[in-house]
Amino acid sequence: MFVKRIYNFSAGPATLPLAVLEEVQKQLLDFEGQGMSILEMSHRSKPYEAINKEAEANMKELLGLGDDYRVLFLQGGASTQFSMLPLNYLPQGATADYILSGVWSEKALKEAKLIGKTHVAATTAEGNYTRVPQQAEIVLSDKPAYVHMTSNNTIFGTQWHEFPEVGDALLVADMSSDMLCKPFDAKKFAIIYAGAQKNLGPAGVTVVVIRKELLGNNPKTIPTMLRYDTHADSDSLYNTPPVFSVYMVNLVLRWIKEQGGLTAMQAKNEAKAALIYNTIDESGGFYRGHAEVGSRSLMNITFRLPSEELEKAFVTEATKAGLDGLKGHRSVGGLRASVYNAMPHEGCQALRDFMLDFQKRNG
Ligand SMILES: *Cc1c(COP(=O)(O)O)cnc(C)c1O
Numbered sequence: 006m007f008v009k010r011i012y013n014f015s016a017g018p019a020t021l022p023l024a025v026l027e028e029v030q031k032q033l034l035d036f037e038g039q040g041m042s043i044l045e046m047s048h049r050s051k052p053y054e055a056i057n058k059e060a061e062a063n064m065k066e067l068l069g070l071g072d073d074y075r076v077l078f079l080q081g082g083a084s085t086q087f088s089m090l091p092l093n094y095l096p097q098g099a100t101a102d103y104i105l106s107g108v109w110s111e112k113a114l115k116e117a118k119l120i121g122k123t124h125v126a127a128t129t130a131e132g133n134y135t136r137v138p139q140q141a142e143i144v145l146s147d148k149p150a151y152v153h154m155t156s157n158n159t160i161f162g163t164q165w166h167e168f169p170e171v172g173d174a175l176l177v178a179d180m181s182s183d184m185l186c187k188p189f190d191a192k193k194f195a196i197i198y199a200g201a202q203k204n205l206g207p208a209g210v211t212v213v214v215i216r217k218e219l220l221g222n223n224p225k226t227i228p229t230m231l232r233y234d235t236h237a238d239s240d241s242l243y244n245t246p247p248v249f250s251v252y253m254v255n256l257v258l259r260w261i262k263e264q265g266g267l268t269a270m271q272a273k274n275e276a277k278a279a280l281i282y283n284t285i286d287e288s289g290g291f292y293r294g295h296a297e298v299g300s301r302s303l304m305n306i307t308f309r310l311p312s313e314e315l316e317k318a319f320v321t322e323a324t325k326a327g328l329d330g331l332k333g334h335r336s337v338g339g340l341r342a343s344v345y346n347a348m349p350h351e352g353c354q355a356l357r358d359f360m361l362d363f364q365k366r367n368g
Pocket of ligand 1: 081158
């Protein structure tokens with residue numbers, strides 16, 4: 006059967022590795038001789054338990070984490086983590102610090118404000134989030150309950166390349182759009198969370214990485230489903246988990262390992278992003294990047310054209326040419342190419358070629 010696949014630059018849900026989709030297709034009707042699909046199987050069954058265990062182990066292995074961390078597979082998206090985090094770890098009287106580097110960090114702050122006291126430790130809102138804050142700009146409160154940051158700003162196309170130093174404060178990161186795109190020191194973080202639908206798999210599951218010593222350290226009044234310890238104590242099986250999403254995340258984790266792990270992902274991602282950024286930089290001003298060079302994201306590349314008419318034409322013609330999902334978010338405008346781990350090098354080459362051709366015709 007001939008299947009025509011296009012290059013999908015959507016910010017999320019986003020493109021998935023073809024090898025993973027083919028594996029899913031192969032296993033759909035009969036998962037490993039069970040005579041049924043994962044979609045139909047009890048989450049208490051042996052095959053699912055094995056997937057659940059392997060997914061946690063694979064995630065820890067890729068992050069270089071040991072027994073002092075747990076990996077949880079939860080529902081409600083990264084957006085539920087915006088509330089779950091302060092519910093569990095912002096006690097009355099304490100202050101939680103938020104570093105604002107985009108719309109998603111603003112949303113995280115908004116939820117924390119509903120629960121307790123907050124402090125903005127740094128913000129780059131002025132100038133519409135063209136960069137992430139520098140270390141010298143970060144002013145923490147006295148003994149913050151935790152410091153929250155967003156590692157990659159999906160909408161603005163900026164990314165932290167060196168994480169902030171916060172002394173002995175608990176550092177928490179929303180890594181929804183760049184988790185596992187390159188090696189990093191995961192032990193620096195008390196909690197990491199990420200909706201899977203950008204760089205880890207399909208929608209429906211949120212990955213939470215949490216330092217074990219934090220578990221149980223939360224008020225007894227929090228509803229059961231919103232407690233991290235509930236899910237840690239039951240290995241993410243307190244209630245019915247999104248079994249198919251976890252299964253697919255595990256296949257993506259296996260795929261990343263086969264690619265050579267995070268070091269290999271970084272090399273591939275840097276080569277891919279360079280194709281697009283170089284085209285922007287060498288366009289003589291026809292393409293203008295939104296992000297400052299030092300804060301450029303490897304995952305989401307945001308750029309403008311000389312006029313909105315040209316931007317519209319670019320999106321329409323690119324879609325016709327099999328390059329989809331390039332329309333930028335309304336808060337930045339212009340174009341956004343999301344080039345997550347699963348975007349093949351050829352996709353970025355095709356986009357570069359299209360950009361060069363479009364400029365030739367319209368520049
Ligand atoms: C997409 C995104 C979110 C929201 O994720 P949901 O799973 O839809 O709640 C949060 N943070 C960042 C950085 C994102 O890119």
